[in-house]
Amino acid sequence: MPASEVNWLSLFKSPFIALMALIFVITGGMLAFHQLEGMGYFDALWLTVVSIATVGYGDIVPHTATGRTVAMVIIVSGVALFTYVLSTLFLYLMEGHISNVWGIKRMMHKINHLHNHIIVCGAGRVGKEVITHLKHGKIPFVVIEKDPAPIETLKTDGILYIAGDATEDRTLTAAGVHRGRTVITTLPEDAGNLFITITCKDFNPDIRVVVRTNRPESMVRFKRAGADHVISPAAIAGNRMALAAIKPASVAFVQTLIEKPDVSLDLEELLIPQNSSLAYKELRQSGLREKFSTQLLAIIRNEQTIVTPEPSEKLLPGDLLIVFGPSDKLTALEAEVTASQNPE
Structure with missing residues (x-):
């Protein structure tokens, strides 16, 4: 059981046990009055609830000594449990625990999907x-x-x-x-x-x-x-600090791409599917630069990396393209890559 579920269960552990005990007392009292006093189930339930609530209408009462003993036990235990359950529920409502529990349950529902x-x-x-x-x-x-x-x-x-x-x-x-x-x-x-x-x-x-x-x-x-x-954050930090000293402009440019969310330039990985409209086209015919204003940095093909491919390089199904450009153009390029070829 995940810890988040444990947390919300623990919130209700004590009142839940008390509520179960209260239901047990009510059920036990109803069955006891039914057997000892010869009452119907509804009358026995009525007498039990009235005793716990300390209302005392007096319309239905136990007549045997054993029945009265049961009534005393029910009053003492039932009133304590009833008061505890009501006060705890009110406290949880006031402190917002109920809303937290339902919030966690809603979140778990989203996670499960x-x-x-x-x-x-x-x-x-x-x-x-x-x-x-x-x-x-x-x-x-x-x-x-x-x-x-x-x-x-x-x-x-x-x-x-x-x-x-x-x-x-x-x-x-x-x-x-x-x-x-x-x-x-x-x-x-x-x-x-x-x-x-x-x-x-x-x-x-x-x-x-x-x-x-x-x-x-x-x-x-x-x-x-x-x-x-x-x-390794330590290794990356050390390399970056050295590069910042040697090539400050290049590091500043990369840092702008990575750390500023308002910059629209981005890197993307695009997989060429079998039926892509770009499959088997030469790079010069793909329109990556002319139509989408993007730069193809590399092609990963069968664990081989082709850096800065030639314009005559063909894009094959299964190729992973590493492209760089404006975010909106990359989104349009992704739609183009996944678009199927028109059947001839």
Whole structure:
């Protein structure tokens, strides 16, 4: 059971038990009066409820000593339970716990309907950056986090989340690891990230795992565990700082693309399907630059990368195009790539 479900169940644990006890007392009193006093079920239920509510109409009363003893037990126990249930329910309504419970249930409903989504493990410093980019790109994702402080931020921002430990099988299952396309694990501990990588690949061998490591020497270990991409923030930061000193203009340009969401330039990966209108066309005939104002940076074909391909290069089904250009033009290009050829 995921931790988010545990949270809302724990909210109602005590009043739920009290309510069940109250129902048990009412049912037991009804059956006792039916057997001991020879009353019908409705009259026995009426007497039990009236006793618990301490109304005391006096229209129906127990006549045997045993029946009166049962009535005393019902009054003492039933009144206490009835008062506790009502006061707790009122308190929960006043504090907003009921709305929180239904909010969590609605969120879990949305998470259960996610498909081909991204799972982000950890909402710390690195996780926040990942979340920002995914949110800007309007990509469906869910975050797993166990620290209450980041959870409050996720809740305020309206981001789907599961409060729990990402290293636990039940939490990953609740996040939809069987239905997801990518897991990004950003925990500060390599051991936790390694465990998540192994678990995700075990649950879903086709899922892509992008993992953070604090020790560059651990990259080989993560690759052996099945990670598709291993990122070392320390190594990237060091390389970027060196480049900023050597090539400041280039670094500033890349930084603008990555860090400013209002910039409309973007990188995109486009897969050429079998029936694409661009399939088997030469690059000069594709109109990538003339029609869509985009630059083809590379073609990935059968694990081979063709950098800055020649105009005579043919686009084949299964090619993965790495293109750069305005976001709106890339959207139009994606529609063109996925459009089927007109039958001759």
